[in-house]
Amino acid sequence: MSWFPRDQWYVAAYGSEIAHDLFTRTVCGEPILFWRTRDGSVTAMPDRCVHRRFPLSQPSSRLVDDQVVCGYHGFTYDSGGKCVAVPGQTRIPRTARLLPYPVVEQDSFVWVFVGDPANADAAQIPRAPWLVDPAYTTVCGMEPLDARYGLLVDNLLDLSHETYLHGGYIGTPEVASTPIDTAVDEDAGVISVSRHMDDAECPPFYSKSTGLQGRIARWQDIEYMPPCLYTLHSRIGPVGSVPRADGTDPDAFHVEVVYAITPETETTTHDFWAVARDFALGDEEVSAFLAENNRTVVLQDVVALNVLEKVIATEPEGYQELSINIDTGGLAARRMLARLCEKS
Amino acid sequence: MTTTGRVFRIHWVPGTDRLHATCHCAAEREFEDPVELWEWLLGHPEGHTP
Numbered sequence: 001m002s003w004f005p006r007d008q009w010y011v012a013a014y015g016s017e018i019a020h021d022l023f024t025r026t027v028c029g030e031p032i033l034f035w036r037t038r039d040g041s042v043t044a045m046p047d048r049c050v051h052r053r054f055p056l057s058q059p060s061s062r063l064v065d066d067q068v069v070c071g072y073h074g075f076t077y078d079s080g081g082k083c084v085a086v087p088g089q090t091r092i093p094r095t096a097r098l099l100p101y102p103v104v105e106q107d108s109f110v111w112v113f114v115g116d117p118a119n120a121d122a123a124q125i126p127r128a129p130w131l132v133d134p135a136y137t138t139v140c141g142m143e144p145l146d147a148r149y150g151l152l153v154d155n156l157l158d159l160s161h162e163t164y165l166h167g168g169y170i171g172t173p174e175v176a177s178t179p180i181d182t183a184v185d186e187d188a189g190v191i192s193v194s195r196h197m198d199d200a201e202c203p204p205f206y207s208k209s210t211g212l213q214g215r216i217a218r219w220q221d222i223e224y225m226p227p228c229l230y231t232l233h234s235r236i237g238p239v240g241s242v243p244r245a246d247g248t249d250p251d252a253f254h255v256e257v258v259y260a261i262t263p264e265t266e267t268t269t270h271d272f273w274a275v276a277r278d279f280a281l282g283d284e285e286v287s288a289f290l291a292e293n294n295r296t297v298v299l300q301d302v303v304a305l306n307v308l309e310k311v312i313a314t315e316p317e318g319y320q321e322l323s324i325n326i327d328t329g330g331l332a333a334r335r336m337l338a339r340l341c342e343k344s
Numbered sequence: 345m346t347t348t349g350r351v352f353r354i355h356w357v358p359g360t361d362r363l364h365a366t367c368h369c370a371a372e373r374e375f376e377d378p379v380e381l382w383e384w385l386l387g388h389p390e391g392h393t394p
Binding site for chain 1: 349350351352353354355356357358361363368377378379381382386
């Protein structure tokens with residue numbers, strides 16, 4: 001059994017991170033080399049020369065037009081991974097080839113398929129359309145996490161921790177005290193956790209960005225599509241407000257919080273986060289506030305989960321956790337991830 | 345929540361500490377422990393009498 005689900009799509013980067021320059025990131029233990037070709041598409045291939053394993057992202061490796069030249073002995077590969085030159089001889093060995101990763105740029109992310117490329121189906125990539133929708137303004141970032149990806153999944157599936165870990169930012173007493181509803185769609189591979197607070201304190205994250213003061217209706221509807229994409233549909237409005245029968249919701253503010261949870265190694269994770277809002281569009285002051293505050297919240301999680309990873313690494317085997325009602329969604333996510341790992 | 349297909353649903357009964365589980369086969373049962381709840385749901389069809 002693999003420690004991560006294989007034959008799955010993972011977010012490797014934001015599209016904005018990849019220019020016509022060598023870029024590397026390790027995904028599921030595999031170092032991957034990226035660059036944006038002259039025609040604007042993104043390449044993804046192993047970041048190791050087939051000759052002596054030298055990382056192709058490592059200077060003095062360099063990009064020449066759309067070919068990468070290994071900085072150790074000069075093996076040269078085109079954007080499809082084909083070796084087009086080796087030093088000192090004209091014959092290029094048949095096996096001198098980097099096997100490209102299936103790669104798709106979508107919803108501001110660069111997705112790579114880790115597994116057998118023959119099984120890659122781009123239609124299976126979960127969507128986060130708000131991140132590129134002109135009706136929303138988005139702030140985003142990525143924080144390195146020195147903890148296994150499962151700890152971040154646990155964290156995000158149970159938002160009751162907001163009350164304790166993120167008090168003064170997004171946490172209020174009602175988050176922990178409001179019951180949740182959970183649904184697990186076995187066929188679609190979606191775990192939903194819903195918490196509707198109809199009369200709650202407005203945390204600074206939302207009062208300062210929306211202007212709402214006093215008590216609010218605050219709804220949190222999570223959809224997690226294992227292994228990588230997590231979305232939190234956050235609705236904030238005056239107490240008593242509800243969406244209209246026609247599906248519109250003009251009395252409320254909407255924030256789409258998106259995470260991409262990408263394993264780097266068995267005990268480290270890329271924690272991509274994005275916050276898309278349908279109000280104060282283009283307002284740079286609100287964007288700066290939400291970006292700084294959300295990053296602070298993410299870093300509070302990072303600190304906590306880094307500590308937890310160390311605790312787990314040093315504890316005796318067979319430690320028995322305790323789970324209660326708030327863990328219903330997290331337990332479902334663990335089970336779905338374990339099943340995906342078993343198939344790998 | 346927008347879900348389709350084989351769906352397990354768990355409702356936290358308001359004012360209580362109990363979880364009401366509904367299997368995709370329509371079997372229902374209440375629990376106080378989410379671990380036991382998932383064992384029952386995932387044990388479908390064993391013990392699932394609608």
